[in-house]
Amino acid sequence: MLAESTYGAWFPPMLSEHGGEIDHLISVVHWFMLALFVGWGIFFVYCLVRFRQRGGHKAVYNPVKGKISKYVEIAVGVFEAFLLVGLSMPVWDWYKNEPPDAGADRCEIRVVGEQFQWNFHYPGPDGKFGRTDAALIDTATNPLGIDWENEDAKDDVFSQEMHLPVGKDIYVRITSKDVIHSFAIPTMRVKQDSIPGMEIPVWFKVKKDATTAKLKESMTQTYPIDKIKWRRIRHHVAVEDYQDRSGQVVLAKGAPLGNNLEQGEKLINTLRESGHTELVLQPANPLEVICAQLCGNNHYTMKAQLITHEPADFDAWVQEMIEDRTAGSEMFEDF
Amino acid sequence: MSAEHHHEHDLPFWRKYVFSVDHKVIGVQYTVTGLLFLFFGFCLMMIMRWQLAYPLEAIPVIGTWLSQSMVDADGVLIGDGYNALGAMHGTIMVFLGVVPLAVGGFGNFVLPLQVGAPDMAFPKLNMASYWVYLVGGIVMLIGFFVPGGAANSGWTSYTPLANIATTGQTVWLFGMVLLITSSLLGSVNFIVTTVQLRAKGLSFFRLPFFVWAQFVTSFLLLLAFPPLEAAGVLQLMDRLADTSFFMPTGLVVSGELQESIYSGGGSPLLWQHLFWFLAHPEVYVLILPAMGILGEVIACNTRKPLWGYKSLVYSAIFLGFMSFIVWAHHMFMTGMGTTLSTFFQATTMIISVPSVIILTCFIISLWNASIRYNTPMLFALAFLPMFAIGGLTGLPLGLTASDIHLHDTYYVIGHFHYVVAPGTIFALFAGVYHWFPKVTGRKMSEFMGKLHFWPSFVFINAVFMPMFFVGMAGVLRRQFDQTEQLQGAVVHGLTIMSSWGAWGLGLAQIPFIINFFWSIRKGEKVGDNPWEATTLEWAAPSPPPHGNFETVPVVHCGPYEYSVPEKKTDYCPQNVVMEA
Numbered sequence: 085m086l087a088e089s090t091y092g093a094w095f096p097p098m099l100s101e102h103g104g105e106i107d108h109l110i111s112v113v114h115w116f117m118l119a120l121f122v123g124w125g126i127f128f129v130y131c132l133v134r135f136r137q138r139g140g141h142k143a144v145y146n147p148v149k150g151k152i153s154k155y156v157e158i159a160v161g162v163f164e165a166f167l168l169v170g171l172s173m174p175v176w177d178w179y180k181n182e183p184p185d186a187g188a189d190r191c192e193i194r195v196v197g198e199q200f201q202w203n204f205h206y207p208g209p210d211g212k213f214g215r216t217d218a219a220l221i222d223t224a225t226n227p228l229g230i231d232w233e234n235e236d237a238k239d240d241v242f243s244q245e246m247h248l249p250v251g252k253d254i255y256v257r258i259t260s261k262d263v264i265h266s267f268a269i270p271t272m273r274v275k276q277d278s279i280p281g282m283e284i285p286v287w288f289k290v291k292k293d294a295t296t297a298k299l300k301e302s303m304t305q306t307y308p309i310d311k312i313k314w315r316r317i318r319h320h321v322a323v324e325d326y327q328d329r330s331g332q333v334v335l336a337k338g339a340p341l342g343n344n345l346e347q348g349e350k351l352i353n354t355l356r357e358s359g360h361t362e363l364v365l366q367p368a369n370p371l372e373v374i375c376a377q378l379c380g381n382n383h384y385t386m387k388a389q390l391i392t393h394e395p396a397d398f399d400a401w402v403q404e405m406i407e408d409r410t411a412g413s414e415m416f417e418d419f
Numbered sequence: 420m421s422a423e424h425h426h427e428h429d430l431p432f433w434r435k436y437v438f439s440v441d442h443k444v445i446g447v448q449y450t451v452t453g454l455l456f457l458f459f460g461f462c463l464m465m466i467m468r469w470q471l472a473y474p475l476e477a478i479p480v481i482g483t484w485l486s487q488s489m490v491d492a493d494g495v496l497i498g499d500g501y502n503a504l505g506a507m508h509g510t511i512m513v514f515l516g517v518v519p520l521a522v523g524g525f526g527n528f529v530l531p532l533q534v535g536a537p538d539m540a541f542p543k544l545n546m547a548s549y550w551v552y553l554v555g556g557i558v559m560l561i562g563f564f565v566p567g568g569a570a571n572s573g574w575t576s577y578t579p580l581a582n583i584a585t586t587g588q589t590v591w592l593f594g595m596v597l598l599i600t601s602s603l604l605g606s607v608n609f610i611v612t613t614v615q616l617r618a619k620g621l622s623f624f625r626l627p628f629f630v631w632a633q634f635v636t637s638f639l640l641l642l643a644f645p646p647l648e649a650a651g652v653l654q655l656m657d658r659l660a661d662t663s664f665f666m667p668t669g670l671v672v673s674g675e676l677q678e679s680i681y682s683g684g685g686s687p688l689l690w691q692h693l694f695w696f697l698a699h700p701e702v703y704v705l706i707l708p709a710m711g712i713l714g715e716v717i718a719c720n721t722r723k724p725l726w727g728y729k730s731l732v733y734s735a736i737f738l739g740f741m742s743f744i745v746w747a748h749h750m751f752m753t754g755m756g757t758t759l760s761t762f763f764q765a766t767t768m769i770i771s772v773p774s775v776i777i778l779t780c781f782i783i784s785l786w787n788a789s790i791r792y793n794t795p796m797l798f799a800l801a802f803l804p805m806f807a808i809g810g811l812t813g814l815p816l817g818l819t820a821s822d823i824h825l826h827d828t829y830y831v832i833g834h835f836h837y838v839v840a841p842g843t844i845f846a847l848f849a850g851v852y853h854w855f856p857k858v859t860g861r862k863m864s865e866f867m868g869k870l871h872f873w874p875s876f877v878f879i880n881a882v883f884m885p886m887f888f889v890g891m892a893g894v895l896r897r898q899f900d901q902t903e904q905l906q907g908a909v910v911h912g913l914t915i916m917s918s919w920g921a922w923g924l925g926l927a928q929i930p931f932i933i934n935f936f937w938s939i940r941k942g943e944k945v946g947d948n949p950w951e952a953t954t955l956e957w958a959a960p961s962p963p964p965h966g967n968f969e970t971v972p973v974v975h976c977g978p979y980e981y982s983v984p985e986k987k988t989d990y991c992p993q994n995v996v997m998e999a
Contacts, residue, residue: 367905
């Protein structure tokens with residue numbers, strides 16, 4: 085299943101429990117569209133040829149009789165009703181009306197958009213979000229204005245990466261500090277505008293085996309070096325060391341192919357000249373949270389890395405974040 | 420009649436051709452201005468396509484000429500510059516290009532002639548409408564020269580982004596208020612002219628479909644634009660007087676709490692509702708006149724009556740009505756609940772039915788026809804499958820569940836461009852070729868016309884077809900550099916293809932530009948009715964004098980009496996009792 089999970093020119097990888105139904109709906113609609121288009125197209129082309137103006141051919145004044153068009157129109161109406169009631173509304177109903185039960189099994193996250201970054205606030209093991217106060221906001225160290233002295237905030241986690249446990253209910257409460265953004269994870273088939281002054285929840289579940297580690301593995305590909313364009317693999321890294329003729333490592337394992345077009349092309353050239361015919365690459369990180377609503381100058385850079393873990397590893401990550409912060413603040417107090 | 424002629428000759432040049440109250444001169448003014456703005460808006464897009472295909476590389480040739488609000492010192496586009504190009508491309512194409520051309524241009528020139536009127540009901544209002552439009556257009560262009568550059572919050576100008584944007588947004592709002600005012604003046608005129616000035620015998624169901632389409636469009640303009648005008652003024656107040664109509668409480672911009680500036684308590688979503696309450700009917704303002712043109716061109720060049728004339732008329736009216744209750748389908752991702760979204764996706768599915776009926780009527784009209792493949796007909800025929808693609812791809816966007824994935828992606832861009840560019844703009848080209856002989860007394864070159872049509876047809880599909888695949892892959896619209904994201908980097912090749920398609924499309928317009936100006940002076944001279952058409956405009960001289968008709972026309976039959984059995988010719992003009 086994960087083997088199919090590569091990015092390409094149709095659906096991106098689909099890694100959430102509900103996403104399959106959305107893809108199914110999109111596929112059905114497209115087959116329906118194709119059937120209509122081809123049907124119309126055949127009739128259209130036939131008419132263009134058969135009824136072209138030529139010697140001896142005359143147009144007929146009286147309208148053609150027949151009910152086919154009426155039946156087609158009724159069929160289109162009925163099928164659209166089916167799409168609406170049968171395929172679209174059930175998904176939407178779940179997406180909007182059936183939140184997962186609150187409890188230990190539900191992973192809750194506050195997401196706050198701002199120009200041009202995503203902020204994630206986790207409640208920690210106690211399940212309670214600490215107090216936030218706009219007066220405490222510091223763009224560099226505390227973008228959400230979390231009151232770390234607050235009792236509920238002691239075990240909170242603030243992060244600009246989104247970490248999620250697989251196979252568990254994810255409940256995200258989305259808002260914005262400044263303008264309207266849109267919280268979008270294409271691979272999860274999740275999208276929700278983040279609107280200042282409103283907090284809007286969405287929920288979903290990451291497929292059980294869709295951990296970042298496994299995805300990297302499944303997205304590892306061999307690229308013929310002559311076909312590599314830097315822009316298309318700019319988010320990829322090498323899975324092994326590549327050396328030039330002198331034996332010096334020019335592309336180290338885990339490193340990207342340069343940070344810009346110039347560097348990238350130069351490196352690709354060096355590798356080609358060193359006799360490499362193909363490179364084995366994988367995405368540095370296969371999943372991203374992006375912003376789907378124009379939010380200003382650097383809108384296009386507004387993204388966060390999304391990292392999925394086994395539930396146990398996720399808990400470990402939370403602990404580590406808490407410890408890092410407490411250690412950091414103790415150091416700060418000592419200082 | 421001769422008195423009319425004398426009167427015309429007495430007018431000084433500037434009253435006859437500049438500040439004219441003659442609907443035909445105003446129509447031509449609208450057409451030429453609209454075409455210029457279309458071309459300008461297209462040029463903005465060709466610059467954007469460079470950045471999309473070759474991100475952060477210097478724009479060739481013109482890069483260093485652009486203002487510092489758009490490019491850096493090396494001539495590389497910057498994010499705000501790209502966003503300004505995007506916002507202005509949309510605004511210019513819709514409000515300064517297509518609508519003025521479709522309604523102001525064709526409507527003004529053709530509608531009074533087709534109803535057999537000597538002029539519009541309110542000629543001075545008509546003149547005012549054009550000049551307010553022109554000033555609105557110039558104001559829009561001034562935006563490029565203010566500090567911070569032109570408006571850069573999208574043609575949709577969503578708040579609060581637009582509220583905190585640079586001065587260009589204020590200029591944009593002033594421009595919009597003028598453009599809306601112009602449309603309102605025009606629409607009143609069209610409605611009154613259609614109702615009051617029809618020739619004797621020209622009952623509503625003898626009106627050409629073009630007149631019906633313009634008539635319904637005018638109601639949309641009249642009823643949908645005022646809410647946006649109000650919204651525009653509210654946004655101006657937010658920007659200039661620090662009111663909080665669209666500003667919520669507790670906004671923090673760049674770390675600064677905005678409470679000292681705004682009291683808060685406003686709603687950012689209010690703007691979206693007001694905007695889309697206009698902008699969805701606006702979609703039908705873009706498409707209905709195009710369908711009207713199509714009706715004329717297809718009936719004339721199939722040499723038979725349109726199939727299902729009454730269905731076409733009822734569908735157009737129903738489409739107009741329904742277009743007022745689908746607007747929130749642009750807002751499914753704003754957190755809309757199930758009840759509301761169910762209503763709006765249901766109305767969206769319902770509105771597709773009259774569109775399907777209209778398309779079906781046009782296609783069935785080809786059956787038993789005798790199709791003349793001249794340039795206007797080629798453009799009209801190409802409209803049909805491409806509008807079908809545009810319409811069909813609206814389906815997955817209108818269903819909330821599939822919209823989750825497709826919302827705000829390139830799929831949306833592909834969808835509405837197929838409706839408006841290969842759809843409406845192709846129909847507008849059909850109209851230009853079709854009515855050119857009426858305006859000038861000369862035909863445009865057929866050879867150059869075909870040289871315009873075929874490359875345009877190929878390239879326009881090369882531009883927009885890849886967008887469906889790019890969008891399906893999850894690439895979002897309004898991205899300065901799509902390769903910044905994983906899914907965008909992978910399908911970047913398709914985006915490069917779109918860009919080359921766009922530049923090819925630009926080149927393909929050169930034959931049109933040459934043909935247009937060449938034919939004004941050198942085109943083949945033709946009589947009053949070169950296409951052997953039936954509707955009343957062809958009963959007037961070419962070009963029609965001030966006052967239009969030499970004798971007041973009286974209508975005897977329906978609009979599309981082609982190939983009536985046992986008649987002398989294969990067409991019966993509406994004003995002629997045809998002998999057997």
